[in-house]
Amino acid sequence: MCDRVVGEGGGFQATGAAARMYHPNVLSPPEACPALVLNADYTPLSYYPLSLWPWQTAIKAAFLERVDIVAEYDRVIRSPSFEMKIPSVIALRQYVRPASHPAFTRFNLFLRDRFACQYCGAGHDLTFDHVVPRAYGGRTTWENVTTACAPCNLKKGGRTPAEAHMSLHQRPFQPATHHLQENGRGFPPHYLHDTWRDYLYWDTELLA
Numbered sequence: 001m002c003d004r005v006v007g008e009g010g011g012f013q014a015t016g017a018a019a020r021m022y023h024p025n026v027l028s029p030p031e032a033c034p035a036l037v038l039n040a041d042y043t044p045l046s047y048y049p050l051s052l053w054p055w056q057t058a059i060k061a062a063f064l065e066r067v068d069i070v071a072e073y074d075r076v077i078r079s080p081s082f083e084m085k086i087p088s089v090i091a092l093r094q095y096v097r098p099a100s101h102p103a104f105t106r107f108n109l110f111l112r113d114r115f116a117c118q119y120c121g122a123g124h125d126l127t128f129d130h131v132v133p134r135a136y137g138g139r140t141t142w143e144n145v146t147t148a149c150a151p152c153n154l155k156k157g158g159r160t161p162a163e164a165h166m167s168l169h170q171r172p173f174q175p176a177t178h179h180l181q182e183n184g185r186g187f188p189p190h191y192l193h194d195t196w197r198d199y200l201y202w203d204t205e206l207l208a
C-alpha cells in the first residue's frame with residue numbers, strides 16, 4: 001500500500017515507517033495510490049462511488065494546473081527529469097456544479113433503496129421490481145421501480161403490492177443527487193487513506 005492505510009475488517013495496515021522496513025518490491029505498485037478528488041469547495045466530487053483518480057491522472061491535472069495538491073502519499077515517483085510525491089488528495093480549481101438529478105441506473109436505484117429489499121428489508125439476492133407490473137402498463141422509471149429480493153419478487157409475481165398483500169417500506173421516487181450522496185455515506189469503501197479522512201464523513205467520532 002502507499003503508506004498508511006486504514007482498512008476495514010483487519011485489512012493491511014502499515015505506517016510510513018513500518019512500510020519502509022520492507023523490501024520495496026513487497027510494496028504495492030503506485031497504481032494502488034489513487035487521489036481523492038475534491039471540488040473547489042473541498043467537498044468530495046462524489047461520495048458514492050467515491051471520486052478517485054488514478055495517480056497518473058492526478059499528476060497530469062496538477063501539471064496542467066487544473067487541480068491543487070492538498071495532501072500527498074509518502075510514495076515518490078521518479079523520472080530522469082523530476083521526482084514528486086504521489087498526490088493523495090487533490091482539489092479542482094474550478095467548481096463543478098453537481099448534477100441535481102442522478103442517472104437512472106441499476107446501481108443508483110440500489111443506492112436510493114440503501115441496498116435493501118423494500119418489501120422485507122433483506123440485503124442480499126437483490127433484484128428490481130416493477131411496483132405496477134409492466135403487464136398493467138407500469139413503466140421502468142424511478143417512480144415505479146423498487147429494490148426487491150428474489151424471494152419477494154417471486155412471491156409478488158405479476159401483481160400489484162395490494163393484490164399480493166405486500167407493503168413497501170418506501171414509495172419509489174426520483175432521488176436528488178444529495179439523497180444518493182447521503183445514502184452513499186453509509187457504505188464507505190474498503191480503502192480509506194488517512195489523508196482523506198478530513199474531507200469525508202466517515203469519521204466514526206462524528207457519527208457517535
Ligand SMILES: [Zn+2]
Binds near residue numbers: 120
Ligand atoms: Zn424481500
